[in-house]
Amino acid sequence: MPLDVAKYPVGVDSRVQELKKILDLQSKDDVLMVGLWGHGGVGKTALAKAVYNAVFREFQGSCYLERVRENSNSSNSLVPLQEKLLSQVLPEKSLTVHSDSRGRRLIQDRLCNKKVLIILDDVNDPGQLDSLAGDCEWFGKGSRIIITTRDKHLLTCHEVNHIYEVKALENGEAFELFRKHAFPRNRKMEIRKNLVDGVLHYANGLPLALEVLGSFLCGRGEEEWESTLEKLAETPDRKINDVLKVGYEGLEDYEKEIFLDIACFLKGRSIPDIKKVLNSCGFHTIGLKVLIERSWISEEGGTFQMHDLIQLMGRDIVEEECRDDPCKRSRLWLYDDVLDVLAGDLGTAAVKAIVLKLPEPAEIYIGPNAFTKMRKLRLLILHNVDNSFQGPIRLPNELRWFEWPNCGWFPEFIHGPKKLVGLVMRKSKIKVVPEQLKDLKKLKFINFSKSQSLVSMPVFDCTPNIEELDLHGCNNLEHLPGFYKNLQLLNLNNCSKLQRFPNTPDKNKFLREVYLQGTPIEELSASIENLVSLEEIDLKDCKKLAILPSSIYRLQNLEVLRLNGCSKLIKFPKKEEDSTDPYNKTGFRKLRDLDFTGCNLLEVEFLENHSSFPSLESLGLSQNKFTDLPTCEHLHELRWLCVSHCKRLQQIGNIPGQLTCLWAEGCESLRKTPSGICDVEHVGLYSCHELVRNVPTIHDLFKLEVSLSVSVSVSL
Numbered sequence: 001m002p003l004d005v006a007k008y009p010v011g012v013d014s015r016v017q018e019l020k021k022i023l024d025l026q027s028k029d030d031v032l033m034v035g036l037w038g039h040g041g042v043g044k045t046a047l048a049k050a051v052y053n054a055v056f057r058e059f060q061g062s063c064y065l066e067r068v069r070e071n072s073n074s075s076n077s078l079v080p081l082q083e084k085l086l087s088q089v090l091p092e093k094s095l096t097v098h099s100d101s102r103g104r105r106l107i108q109d110r111l112c113n114k115k116v117l118i119i120l121d122d123v124n125d126p127g128q129l130d131s132l133a134g135d136c137e138w139f140g141k142g143s144r145i146i147i148t149t150r151d152k153h154l155l156t157c158h159e160v161n162h163i164y165e166v167k168a169l170e171n172g173e174a175f176e177l178f179r180k181h182a183f184p185r186n187r188k189m190e191i192r193k194n195l196v197d198g199v200l201h202y203a204n205g206l207p208l209a210l211e212v213l214g215s216f217l218c219g220r221g222e223e224e225w226e227s228t229l230e231k232l233a234e235t236p237d238r239k240i241n242d243v244l245k246v247g248y249e250g251l252e253d254y255e256k257e258i259f260l261d262i263a264c265f266l267k268g269r270s271i272p273d274i275k276k277v278l279n280s281c282g283f284h285t286i287g288l289k290v291l292i293e294r295s296w297i298s299e300e301g302g303t304f305q306m307h308d309l310i311q312l313m314g315r316d317i318v319e320e321e322c323r324d325d326p327c328k329r330s331r332l333w334l335y336d337d338v339l340d341v342l343a344g345d346l347g348t349a350a351v352k353a354i355v356l357k358l359p360e361p362a363e364i365y366i367g368p369n370a371f372t373k374m375r376k377l378r379l380l381i382l383h384n385v386d387n388s389f390q391g392p393i394r395l396p397n398e399l400r401w402f403e404w405p406n407c408g409w410f411p412e413f414i415h416g417p418k419k420l421v422g423l424v425m426r427k428s429k430i431k432v433v434p435e436q437l438k439d440l441k442k443l444k445f446i447n448f449s450k451s452q453s454l455v456s457m458p459v460f461d462c463t464p465n466i467e468e469l470d471l472h473g474c475n476n477l478e479h480l481p482g483f484y485k486n487l488q489l490l491n492l493n494n495c496s497k498l499q500r501f502p503n504t505p506d507k508n509k510f511l512r513e514v515y516l517q518g519t520p521i522e523e524l525s526a527s528i529e530n531l532v533s534l535e536e537i538d539l540k541d542c543k544k545l546a547i548l549p550s551s552i553y554r555l556q557n558l559e560v561l562r563l564n565g566c567s568k569l570i571k572f573p574k575k576e577e578d579s580t581d582p583y584n585k586t587g588f589r590k591l592r593d594l595d596f597t598g599c600n601l602l603e604v605e606f607l608e609n610h611s612s613f614p615s616l617e618s619l620g621l622s623q624n625k626f627t628d629l630p631t632c633e634h635l636h637e638l639r640w641l642c643v644s645h646c647k648r649l650q651q652i653g654n655i656p657g658q659l660t661c662l663w664a665e666g667c668e669s670l671r672k673t674p675s676g677i678c679d680v681e682h683v684g685l686y687s688c689h690e691l692v693r694n695v696p697t698i699h700d701l702f703k704l705e706v707s708l709s710v711s712v713s714v715s716l
Contacts, residue, residue, distance in 0.1 A: 002056075003049040003064060007211075010177040011169050012043070012050045019051050022162050023144050025058055031136035035155035036148040038166035039295035039307060040244045041208025044148040047166055048119050051146065055117060059143070061089035062117040065132070069124040069246075078131040079103055085132060089116050100131055108138045115142040123149045124247065129158050150247055153293035168205030168307065175200060177207060181214025195225040202232055204308045209240050236312040244313045247294060255287040259296055263314025264331045265355035265381070268303050276445055280400040280421035281378050327351065342370045353379035361406075363388050371395050372414065380404070410434050418442070426450055433458055441465070449473050449491070457481065471495060472515065486510050493517040493538070504530040516542060517562075523547035529554035535590075541565035550576045553586040553612065561588075564597035564620060572596070574606045587612045595620035597642070602626055610634045622646065627669075629653055643667060644684070655680070664688060 022034055036044045056062040063085050072078050082103030086095045097103040116139055120132055133145045155163050183189050203209035217225055258278055266274050275285050291297045297306045322328035326337035327346040331353045338356045341347055343365050351374045363386045377396050381403040392412045402411055403424035410430055422445040431453045443463050448454055450473035459481045466484045471477055472493035480502050492498055493515045504527045511531050517540040529551035545566045550573040592615055601624040608630050618640040631653035638656050642663040643649055651672035665686040
């Protein structure tokens with residue numbers, strides 16, 4: 001018999017059609033398992049029921065097992081569900097299952113030759129799948145098994161054939177579903193548009209919320225709508241919250257901590273930043289993967305996001321810790337709560353994290369002992385907060401991440417071992433980093449970027465774990481004392497007084513990224529070869545850089561080298577063959593991206609060495625002064641080549657057959673192009689005046705399909 005789907009199944013039909021294509025009902029031989037994955041309230045059950053109704057007649061037997069999670073928990077056994085499955089598929093049989101293992105055997109024996117449709121709704125444990133649909137071989141040819149769950153990893157581990165993500169409704173669908181519940185029987189909408197929009201914004205496409213709120217507001221006046229929206233802004237709807245909260249208690253403790261951190265204040269922050277913060281706090285970032293698989297969070301545009309109602313649910317969990325007293329909650333993020341706690345020195349050991357990001361700068365009084373009672377404080381982030389108390393503030397030793405842009409003082413800690421891992425003081429007003437930095441032995445991440453007063457950095461001999469040092473935009477920084485043992489990333493972009501890059505007398509196996517963009521350095525020393533793990537060097541717009549050592553070819557792990565805008569660079573060194581190196585361990589074995597745009601190279605003979613650039617994919621040579629580009633056909637990985645606006649360039653040598661883009665616009669002296677140019681997918685030859693006079697046939701022009709913009713008359 002057909003199942004009851006939903007009162008108003010808006011948006012369901014189009015999704016059913018998508019799933020029918022995935023189910024591929026025309027295929028008679030395969031047994032397919034398909035997972036419907038999404039967070040609570042998004043409509044997985046309604047969709048599964050609709051699919052069941054659309055296709056169940058095409059099978060010899062069918063079964064819809066609802067609320068598997070709830071039913072298996074209530075009986076603490078899967079035997080009743082096994083019996084129900086068998087009785088629905090084989091209604092003429094009366095089978096008694098005595099044990100879970102016996103049930104598995106019965107399902108295999110009785111259904112292995114039968115084409116069946118089985119839907120397992122709301123599965124949350126691998127054992128449920130193992131007992132009810134352990135393998136495709138349990139079922140006859142043409143069978144289809146559909147599983148709905150909030151846990152993507154569960155589906156992956158069970159090796160289902162397809163995973164279909166059930167997403168929130170589009171705006172038009174959301175409005176239609178809400179309208180049907182709030183204004184049934186085509187009743188005229190007599191509620192202000194801004195109130196309707198407010199509810200739709202709150203629900204954010206979640207069918208459960210649209211149904212609950214639409215039904216609740218049906219027949220109510222504008223004053224009640226306004227009151228409801230005000231209430232929802234303070235406290236989530238309990239009915240919606242209870243559905244969304246299912247599964248939260250099943251998370252590990254550290255996964256709950258990560259979830260609450262993201263819900264309260266890390267949502268929308270970049271993924272690398274969030275991982276640093278969580279790692280600093282001692283949380284394993286595998287927890288992020290778990291939260292994604294269970295539909296609590298998602299990756300969007302390089303950030304972690306979550307549905308607005310899930311975020312409200314998470315924040316409500318924190319507020320439930322103590323509704324009346326913010327200082328007894330684990331997390332503080334609202335302005336009034338933070339102000340009350342800090343200004344009144346009301347902190348307690350319950351507080352684990354304080355994050356306050358104000359849209360505009362505001363002054364708050366934070367006394368020297370405002371944090372001393374917060375013994376478990378691990379995270380402190382304050383943006384646009386100016387402290388009216390002009391002096392250092394003592395911080396608890398448990399603090400792992402300190403982030404306070406524009407802060408005028410260096411943090412002080414209570415006596416004892418310090419656990420600080422991340423120190424972010426962008427645009428700070430300090431001139432010299434004090435010696436007490438050496439006490440922060442667990443420090444890994446330092447960011448003093450755009451600190452205009454900063455002149456120098458101390459030697460970090462006592463802080464050996466530093467991995468990232470960001471000093472970009474420190475315009476008065478004149479030198480670095482040297483490299484730090486475990487440093488992996490060094491950002492010195494736009495340090496306009498930094499004239500020398502530190503020597504590296506010893507091999508450094510950790511540094512991977514160096515950014516020196518816009519610095520006045522004049523040369524790189526030969527010791528650069530000791531940065532053996534270096535993967536990226538950015539020297540863009542180093543206007544005084546004139547010399548690069550040939551030892552740079554020993555950077556065999558280098559993948560990106562940017563020299564664009566280095567206008568004094570007229571020569572790139574050639575690879576020197578070393579007779580003392582029998583294995584020839586020189587050459588950019590991994591270099592993918594090489595950019596000389598805007599340099600003044602007079603020749604590019606370094607490209608002729610066949611062993612120097614075996615992995616090169618992108619080569620930028622625009623705006624240089626060389627006259628000939630030698631053959632590049634030995635660069636077998638090259639896909640993109642740009643020599644635009646090389647005014648003196650007269651000929652381009654042979655190019656590799658796999659090249660897909662060749663740009664040579666504005667090469668006024670270009671007379672000869674490579675023979676294989678017609679095989680290149682994208683070619684740009686605008687304003688190549690001399691080339692037009694030397695094109696052998698009009699056929700070549702049309703085959704290239706490029707516009708040769710010229711101001712002269714050409715006779716062909």
